[in-house]
């Protein structure tokens with residue numbers, strides 16, 4: 001299993017990403033980013049691209065859609081916190097879909 005990252009490792013990994021922030025709920029850390037689009041249809045195009053990348057990575061964000069806004073939340077459930085898998089997927093999304 002992938003190991004949970006330390007606070008220092010998380011800060012270093014975040015530095016390479018745009019717009020992502022660390023959040024914590026019930027003692028579990030995650031990273032999240034909100035994307036904004038022209039309308040719902042554009043937001044859904046994005047969501048489907050994210051779904052494809054998530055399947056390819058075998059790592060899946062929580063996705064919250066609110067009309068033209070999409071919030072992605074990434075954490076590694078298996079590890080109970082943030083791992084390299086979360087940052088790898090965020091980097092892939094940054095390079096490919098947004």
Ligand SMILES: C[C@H](O)[C@H](O)[C@H]1CNC2=NC(N)=NC(=O)C2=N1
Nearest residue numbers: 058059060061075076077078079
């Ligand atoms: C076996 C499979 O790799 C795991 O169940 C994966 C699937 N996708 C996942 N996605 C996320 N975000 N966290 C996980 O721990 C996770 N586990």
